[in-house]
Amino acid sequence: xxxxxxANEEAIRRMLGAxxxxxxxxxxxxxxxxxxxxxxxxxxxxxxxxxMCGPMQGAIAGITVFEGWASDLEQAVIxxxxxxxxxxxxxHHDAVGxxxxxxxxxxxxxxxxxxxxxxxxxxxxxxxxxxxxRFGGNDAEVLNRLSWIRxxxxxxxxxxxxxxxxxxxxxxxARGLSMGDEMHQRNVACSGLVLxxxxxxxxxxxxxxxxxxxxxxFISANDQFHLNIAMAMGKAIMDPxxxxxxxxxxxxxxxxGTDFGIRVSGTGDEWFTAPVEMPEGLYxxxxxxxxxxxxxxxxxxxxxxxxxxxxxGAAPAVAGFVGAGAASEAAxxxxxxxxxxxxxxxxxxxxxxxxxxxxxxxxxxxxxxSGIAPTINTGIAHREPGIGQVGAGVxxxxxxxFEQAVRRLAEKLGxx
Amino acid sequence: MEHTLNKVFQGFYKDSVALMRLSRDLAAMDGVNEAALMxxxxxxxxxxxxxxxxxxxxxxxxxxxLILAVRAKDSDAAKKAAEVIETQIMSQTRAxxxxxxxxxxxxxxxxKANPDANLALISVPGEFAAAEARKAISRGLNVMMxxxxxxxxxxxxxxxxxxxxGVLMMGxxxxxxxxxxxxxxxxxxxxxxxxxxxxASGTGIQxxxxxxxxxxxxxxxxxxxxxxxxxxxxxxxxxxxxIDRLDADPATKHIVLxxxxxxxxxxxxxxxxxxxxxxxxxxxxxxxxxxxLPSNATAARTLKDAAQAALGGDAFAExxxxxxxxxxxxxxxxxxxxxxxxxxxxxxxxxxxxxxxxSNAAVPGAGSLSDAxxxxxxxxxxxxxxxxxxxxxxxxxxxxxxPLAAALADSTVDVVLIDIVIGYGAHPDPAGQLAEMLxxxxxxxxxxxxxxxxxxxxxxxxxxxxxxxLQAAGILVAGSNADAAMAALKLLxxxx
Numbered sequence: 001x002x003x004x005x006x007a008n009e010e011a012i013r014r015m016l017g018a019x020x021x022x023x024x025x026x027x028x029x030x031x032x033x034x035x036x037x038x039x040x041x042x043x044x045x046x047x048x049x050x051x052m053c054g055p056m057q058g059a060i061a062g063i064t065v066f067e068g069w070a071s072d073l074e075q076a077v078i079x080x081x082x083x084x085x086x087x088x089x090x091x092h093h094d095a096v097g098x099x100x101x102x103x104x105x106x107x108x109x110x111x112x113x114x115x116x117x118x119x120x121x122x123x124x125x126x127x128x129x130x131x132x133x134r135f136g137g138n139d140a141e142v143l144n145r146l147s148w149i150r151x152x153x154x155x156x157x158x159x160x161x162x163x164x165x166x167x168x169x170x171x172x173x174a175r176g177l178s179m180g181d182e183m184h185q186r187n188v189a190c191s192g193l194v195l196x197x198x199x200x201x202x203x204x205x206x207x208x209x210x211x212x213x214x215x216x217x218f219i220s221a222n223d224q225f226h227l228n229i230a231m232a233m234g235k236a237i238m239d240p241x242x243x244x245x246x247x248x249x250x251x252x253x254x255x256x257g258t259d260f261g262i263r264v265s266g267t268g269d270e271w272f273t274a275p276v277e278m279p280e281g282l283y284x285x286x287x288x289x290x291x292x293x294x295x296x297x298x299x300x301x302x303x304x305x306x307x308x309x310x311x312x313g314a315a316p317a318v319a320g321f322v323g324a325g326a327a328s329e330a331a332x333x334x335x336x337x338x339x340x341x342x343x344x345x346x347x348x349x350x351x352x353x354x355x356x357x358x359x360x361x362x363x364x365x366x367x368x369x370s371g372i373a374p375t376i377n378t379g380i381a382h383r384e385p386g387i388g389q390v391g392a393g394v395x396x397x398x399x400x401x402f403e404q405a406v407r408r409l410a411e412k413l414g415x416x
Numbered sequence: 417m418e419h420t421l422n423k424v425f426q427g428f429y430k431d432s433v434a435l436m437r438l439s440r441d442l443a444a445m446d447g448v449n450e451a452a453l454m455x456x457x458x459x460x461x462x463x464x465x466x467x468x469x470x471x472x473x474x475x476x477x478x479x480x481x482l483i484l485a486v487r488a489k490d491s492d493a494a495k496k497a498a499e500v501i502e503t504q505i506m507s508q509t510r511a512x513x514x515x516x517x518x519x520x521x522x523x524x525x526x527x528k529a530n531p532d533a534n535l536a537l538i539s540v541p542g543e544f545a546a547a548e549a550r551k552a553i554s555r556g557l558n559v560m561m562x563x564x565x566x567x568x569x570x571x572x573x574x575x576x577x578x579x580x581x582g583v584l585m586m587g588x589x590x591x592x593x594x595x596x597x598x599x600x601x602x603x604x605x606x607x608x609x610x611x612x613x614x615x616a617s618g619t620g621i622q623x624x625x626x627x628x629x630x631x632x633x634x635x636x637x638x639x640x641x642x643x644x645x646x647x648x649x650x651x652x653x654x655x656x657x658x659i660d661r662l663d664a665d666p667a668t669k670h671i672v673l674x675x676x677x678x679x680x681x682x683x684x685x686x687x688x689x690x691x692x693x694x695x696x697x698x699x700x701x702x703x704x705x706x707x708x709l710p711s712n713a714t715a716a717r718t719l720k721d722a723a724q725a726a727l728g729g730d731a732f733a734e735x736x737x738x739x740x741x742x743x744x745x746x747x748x749x750x751x752x753x754x755x756x757x758x759x760x761x762x763x764x765x766x767x768x769x770x771x772x773x774x775s776n777a778a779v780p781g782a783g784s785l786s787d788a789x790x791x792x793x794x795x796x797x798x799x800x801x802x803x804x805x806x807x808x809x810x811x812x813x814x815x816x817x818x819p820l821a822a823a824l825a826d827s828t829v830d831v832v833l834i835d836i837v838i839g840y841g842a843h844p845d846p847a848g849q850l851a852e853m854l855x856x857x858x859x860x861x862x863x864x865x866x867x868x869x870x871x872x873x874x875x876x877x878x879x880x881x882x883x884x885x886l887q888a889a890g891i892l893v894a895g896s897n898a899d900a901a902m903a904a905l906k907l908l909x910x911x912x
Contacts, residue, residue, distance in 0.1 A: 130459060282436035285452030285485070286467030320433040328516050335518040339525040370522045391436075 281393015
């Protein structure tokens with residue numbers, strides 16, 4: 001027991017000691033380790049093509065065309081099914097991606113460096129709402145937007161960030177929490193704060209007023225722009241927490257639309273997986289539960305660091321996706337998550353909850369012992385490829401993942 | 417004919433999540449096929465269009481306008497639904513559920529939320545109880561374990577762990593305690609005073625604490641230890657620790673021990689500890705005889721004796737129970753008890769009067785119910801055979817109905833003895849329930865019913881109200897359970 005407590009203390013020390021900074025934007029091929037041509041990184045634990053859900057296959061077809069490996073979607077599907085394309089999990093390459101989480105060589109990646117430990121993590125730029133690739137969208141509109149992000153927005157942001165010396169994310173999150181964001185479903189405040197931090201440097205480093213205006217307009221119009229930054233930050237915070245002998249703290253939670261997977265510090269890089277569950281929530285006009293795809297994406301890294309469903313108390317509006325949306329209901333989500341976490345974050349606090357720190361460090365023992373599964377705030381994708389987001393809501397991490405992890409950790413520690 | 421209605425609220429903003437919720441409510445209304453409320457941005461208007469919800473009105477809306485869009489089976493249904501939702505949009509009512517209060521779901525979270533708490537009351541199914549108790553003990557919390565069906569091995573290991581941590585492990589199967597004036601589980605609101613109680617028996621503690629309180633005394637602490645603590649396997653670990661605590665407590669001047677007779681090996685250890693104390697003790701080991709006690713201790717045969725001894729030894733003023741003529745040919749006593757220790761006390765009093773007694777929870781000297789013959793029958797209705805799959809008779813006295821009807825119809829029964837136990841945890845009106853039960857039964861030429869009420873005026877059920885209900889139903893009420901048994905003897909013409 002003592003070894004676990006000590007290991008967890010170290011895990012929490014590393015989490016709270018992290019200094020994540022958004023330093024630049026770089027094409028994935030230049031920076032993501034072991035990423036090569038005709039290779040696609042996806043969200044969640046590793047999965048083969050034939051087990052992938054509709055939106056994941058749709059996104060893969062789209063990105064294959066986008067990269068020019070196939071001339072059309074049909075050919076892309078044939079390539080993907082025949083093994084011409086290599087698949088791997090984002091998490092195996094210091095990267096994360098929302099929903100389908102497509103990462104390929106030519107996409108510009110947000111780079112977050114953890115200044116305390118020097119490790120870097122990567123995430124693609126958020127495409128906006130509606131029909132987008134992360135929800136399996138793959139038509140011309142989707143691909144054109146990706147091209148513009150690659151050719152215009154990515155380079156512009158990269159230049160600005162390098163010029164200004166990056167954006168410190170810890171204080172930005174702290175302010176966002178006090179402004180009603182939980183950084184998974186609601187990023188309105190943080191997206192605004194990022195825009196405010198970037199705008200002057202983007203203007204200074206731009207020599208094309210039209211392109212600059214388009215870039216600023218794109219960020220301004222996207223309430224979820226900050227989500228991908230939060231995700232890269234989450235990965236940068238959690239990676240140094242991996243492989244602490246004996247620690248029962250979760251270092252990653254992630255879903256590929258078929259499986260939900262978690263990794264735990266004391267069990268190294270092993271994935272503990274179980275079938276993903278269906279989110280409960282509200283749907284956009286014209287869609288119902290019948291259209292929904294099961295839970296998907298690496299964005300649960302945000303919950304892993306104590307935000308999203310864990311910081312629901314900061315964002316009562318999000319609690320309205322399930323239940324009646326009372327502020328006390330939102331606070332209850334955060335209280336409940338405190339029951340399964342080792343600590344509270346003294347820097348990330350929720351003003352309306354008397355400055356309670358967000359629950360930090362999911363302990364698999366507490367999850368199994370209490371029967372309380374982590375609550376995740378999530379978008380909901382259409383189950384068929386190419387359609388996109390149809391709603392948003394809340395989903396629980398499957399208990400089976402945590403049970404496996406506890407058993408494996410006990411085995412490793414020689415506890416029967 | 418299907419009709420699409422758009423209504424535009426110019427310059428009216430509402431949060432998108434609130435709008436999605438309203439959309440869901442609108443879509444669920446009578447005759448509505450599809451519905452949405454959205455701000456009128458170009459992308460939203462496109463979504464409405466794709467969903468077949470955009471009419472001419474909506475198409476003219478701008479980003480700052482709210483569009484209410486509904487497609488219904490006809491224009492009437494659309495209009496009606498829109499009107500209902502429009503009131504909801506305009507009203508600023510709170511969320512329908514109102515505030516919800518967070519209740520910790522784990523001991524860890526509860527302890528964090530209440531850092532001053534020093535006791536955990538555990539009442540979960542037996543198979544989980546030991547694990548929860550371990551967590552509480554390792555946090556330095558005293559534990560009161562209401563749960564039963566905990567193995568003796570777990571009880572031993574929990575009590576040893578608690579002793580190492582210096583905390584009290586009360587239970588398993590600990591039904592009663594009064595700590596710092598707070599009644600826990602089945603317990604009564606009593607006067608605070610200088611008498612400390614350590615008991616392995618729940619109703620025994622309730623009877624003694626309430627008799628003390630009702631007769632001018634008060635309780636410092638009443639500590640339950642669980643029914644098995646004084647068995648040799650457990651070794652009286654919690655009883656010894658409880659004695660240590662009360663011995664060291666300056667507010668406690670007199671200590672009462674209540675239990676069934678302890679195991680052979682445990683007894684000398686308990687008495688040795690008692691002898692080391694400078695405080696006077698009253699020892700009520702129900703059914704034990706010939707105890708050799710240290711000089712600071714006196715033995716009490718019954719619970720009433722224990723209460724009297726703790727208050728200095730004077731007899732309580734007994735309320736008169738007026739005699740009733742004995743119907744010819746009837747000589748039997750039938751006890752129908754909810755409290756196990758009260759049933760034991762009655763057996764002792766009858767045995768001491770030279771009667772033959774049988775019980776399903778027999779004290780030494782009493783026979784078993786299965787071959788009771790013409791013996792007086794004292795039944796513990798709280799025993800497992802009666803409570804399988806149903807609540808304890810103190811919570812639901814309904815268990816008493818059939819045995820009571822049987823006793824009233826039995827031509828050999830002259831007196832029926834009944835205990836009414838009130839206080840926290842007990843039925844809200846057990847006397848009223850008994851009166852109701854009796855009203856449905858044949859009562860011509862049937863036995864005398866004598867009851868006592870274990871409880872105080874401060875209890876939620878109010879002792880005097882309970883007595884009134886009993887008397888109104890023609891039941892004789894004695895001042896204590898022992899008095900009820902004595903009154904039964906008197907009715908039978910036996911002088912004890």
